[in-house]
Amino acid sequence: MAELLAVQDLRVTLHTARGPADALRGVSFAMARGDTVGLIGESGCGKSITALALMGLLPEGAQVAGSIRFDGVELTTLPEAQLCQLRGNRIGMVFQEPMTALNPLHTVGHQIGESLRLHKGLSRAAARAEALRLLERVQLPQAAQRLDAYPHQLSGGQRQRVVIAIALACGPDLLIADEPTTALDVTLQREVLALIAELVREDGMGLLLISHDLGVMADTVQRMLVMYGGTVVESGPTAEVFRRLAHPYSRGLFAARPRLGLARGTRLATIAGRVPELADMPAGCPFAPRCGLAIDECRRAPVPPLVVTPGHEVRCLRWEAAAA
Amino acid sequence: MTVLLQAEDLHQQYRLPRERLFGPRPLVQALDGVSFTLHKGRSLGLVGESGSGKSTLARLVMALEAPSEGRVVFDGQDLNALSPAALRRARAGFQMVFQDPYGSLDPRRRVLQTVAEPLAVLHGAGSAEQRERAAEVLDAVGLRASDLDKYPHEFSGGQRQRIAIARALVTRPQLIVADEPVSALDVSVQAQVLNLMQDLQDRFGVTYFFISHDLAVVDLVCDEVIVLQHGRIVEQGDPDTLFRRPQHPYTQRLLAAVPGAALATP
Numbered sequence: 001m002a003e004l005l006a007v008q009d010l011r012v013t014l015h016t017a018r019g020p021a022d023a024l025r026g027v028s029f030a031m032a033r034g035d036t037v038g039l040i041g042e043s044g045c046g047k048s049i050t051a052l053a054l055m056g057l058l059p060e061g062a063q064v065a066g067s068i069r070f071d072g073v074e075l076t077t078l079p080e081a082q083l084c085q086l087r088g089n090r091i092g093m094v095f096q097e098p099m100t101a102l103n104p105l106h107t108v109g110h111q112i113g114e115s116l117r118l119h120k121g122l123s124r125a126a127a128r129a130e131a132l133r134l135l136e137r138v139q140l141p142q143a144a145q146r147l148d149a150y151p152h153q154l155s156g157g158q159r160q161r162v163v164i165a166i167a168l169a170c171g172p173d174l175l176i177a178d179e180p181t182t183a184l185d186v187t188l189q190r191e192v193l194a195l196i197a198e199l200v201r202e203d204g205m206g207l208l209l210i211s212h213d214l215g216v217m218a219d220t221v222q223r224m225l226v227m228y229g230g231t232v233v234e235s236g237p238t239a240e241v242f243r244r245l246a247h248p249y250s251r252g253l254f255a256a257r258p259r260l261g262l263a264r265g266t267r268l269a270t271i272a273g274r275v276p277e278l279a280d281m282p283a284g285c286p287f288a289p290r291c292g293l294a295i296d297e298c299r300r301a302p303v304p305p306l307v308v309t310p311g312h313e314v315r316c317l318r319w320e321a322a323a324a
Numbered sequence: 325m326t327v328l329l330q331a332e333d334l335h336q337q338y339r340l341p342r343e344r345l346f347g348p349r350p351l352v353q354a355l356d357g358v359s360f361t362l363h364k365g366r367s368l369g370l371v372g373e374s375g376s377g378k379s380t381l382a383r384l385v386m387a388l389e390a391p392s393e394g395r396v397v398f399d400g401q402d403l404n405a406l407s408p409a410a411l412r413r414a415r416a417g418f419q420m421v422f423q424d425p426y427g428s429l430d431p432r433r434r435v436l437q438t439v440a441e442p443l444a445v446l447h448g449a450g451s452a453e454q455r456e457r458a459a460e461v462l463d464a465v466g467l468r469a470s471d472l473d474k475y476p477h478e479f480s481g482g483q484r485q486r487i488a489i490a491r492a493l494v495t496r497p498q499l500i501v502a503d504e505p506v507s508a509l510d511v512s513v514q515a516q517v518l519n520l521m522q523d524l525q526d527r528f529g530v531t532y533f534f535i536s537h538d539l540a541v542v543d544l545v546c547d548e549v550i551v552l553q554h555g556r557i558v559e560q561g562d563p564d565t566l567f568r569r570p571q572h573p574y575t576q577r578l579l580a581a582v583p584g585a586a587l588a589t590p
Contacts, residue, residue, distance in 0.1 A: 267522065
């Protein structure tokens with residue numbers, strides 16, 4: 001299948017109070033239309049920076065190296081005017097917090113129609129008709145009445161449906177969803193994820209889902225990338241990654257999550273230490289200072305991706321010991 | 325077992341703003357007859373979705389507002405029958421930990437001021453005693469006495485939640501009401517804070533009223549669970565039984581929605 005998105009050795013340097021810091025240290029992955037890929041990791045691992053880099057929305061002064069090719073076009077060097085033609089048009093984004101993603105002063109119909117008028121040149125009436133169709137598509141009850149509602153008149157789940165409708169308005173090839181259900185209740189979370197999965201399947205677009213929730217990943221994406229310290233430490237088919245948990249960090253993350261059925265009073269396995277600040281990232285494997293298996297070689301230089309099984313890679317010199 | 329907290333037939337109504345200029349103000353029934361008993365040293369979990377009345381119940385238990393009907397009895401005292409001065413003294417016995425450690429700590433105050441504030445307010449403790457007690461609780465939550473002179477921005481999310489817990493512990497309360505104490509934290513940090521809360525219970529015999537939307541968290545920490553829907557308790561029991569064989573359709577729906585059911589432990 002033709003590649004929709006190819007990210008090659010992406011490096012992002014941010015300006016922080018403590019000087020330049022590497023937020024992404026060589027991230028590579030590729031996806032085709034119809035692929036669903038998950039980025040998982042904890043605060044500061046670089047998953048949101050990756051999404052922002054794809055959208056060309058990095059903070060002021062950020063330096064980007066490496067390559068992002070979207071449908072054959074290099075995005076890192078693309079002028080802002082042309083990026084604007086892609087954003088919200090061929091690349092849609094669903095944000096975490098629907099209340100802050102929506103403008104409280106405009107009706108939802110207006111906000112959904114905005115990108116249609118901008119990118120597709122639709123008239124006000126045509127955009128409104130299309131907005132109604134989109135609201136029905138994201139299964140918002142009483143869509144016709146809701147077209148003139150303001151965000152504050154909707155519940156959290158309804159708002160997130162509106163945000164999804166906006167992301168889908170122009171029929172994007174790639175949908176980026178950054179923690180789309182973190183602000184929602186569990187039952188709503190399930191509905192919204194099912195909706196996103198269904199829409200992605202129907203339109204054949206690519207889905208890049210960003211989440212910190214291992215359960216959500218297991219249920220939603222075909223392939224996942226585990227990120228830590230600005231690098232992808234493990235990547236592969238979701239079932240395969242969960243079966244092997246080849247990287248000690250993936251393993252630690254998995255063991256740390258509370259799950260139903262644990263006996264009352266069980267202490268959860270924790271990962272020793274804490275995530276180093278960006279400016280303090282070690283030269284070698286970023287996880288080495290917290291890793292029980294680390295050897296001198298781990299600390300010397302960045303670890304290249306090693307093949308576990310074809311398609312399943314891990315940046316860990318000791319993965320065989322970890323998986324043993 | 326000694327009863328520490330008793331909620332008796334709690335009702336709470338709120339008036340919404342008028343919909344029409346001369347129309348009546350509509351009423352919303354946030355709690356509709358909630359009763360439960362919490363014994364000393366035990367943990368009671370409260371689960372339910374947004375709007376089910378979880379936070380209203382927490383506010384009533386903390387005596388931050390008075391119920392429209394019913395009583396909250398803490399350690400033998402009806403909290404709403406106390407004089408304001410007596411209620412303030414009683415507050416030393418029950419403290420709260422909030423969800424968001426970024427929002428619940430004042431960024432302009434040093435850790436010492438934040439942690440020791442309840443002591444100053446409740447006991448009129450002197451500054452030497454405040455510092456000593458604050459250092460004691462910081463040690464209990466795994467931070468250092470030298471952290472007392474730092475500001476919240478110098479700490480990570482998990483450390484901030486430890487500070488919030490230290491503040492709740494400083495009056496040596498019998499009850500801690502924790503409203504979603506780990507849902508804003510990363511998975512690995514969440515595990516540390518949950519372990520800490522359990523250790524503190526073993527050490528000091530604290531009683532927890534634990535509010536969470538995460539069923540697995542409640543299952544881990546609590547001896548008993550209440551499922552709240554539309555302001556009513558729809559199911560109640562020990563988590564092992566309740567989560568294994570849920571009887572009420574709402575509990576069944578909550579359980580079915582937990583993501584990653586297929587994930588087994590490797």
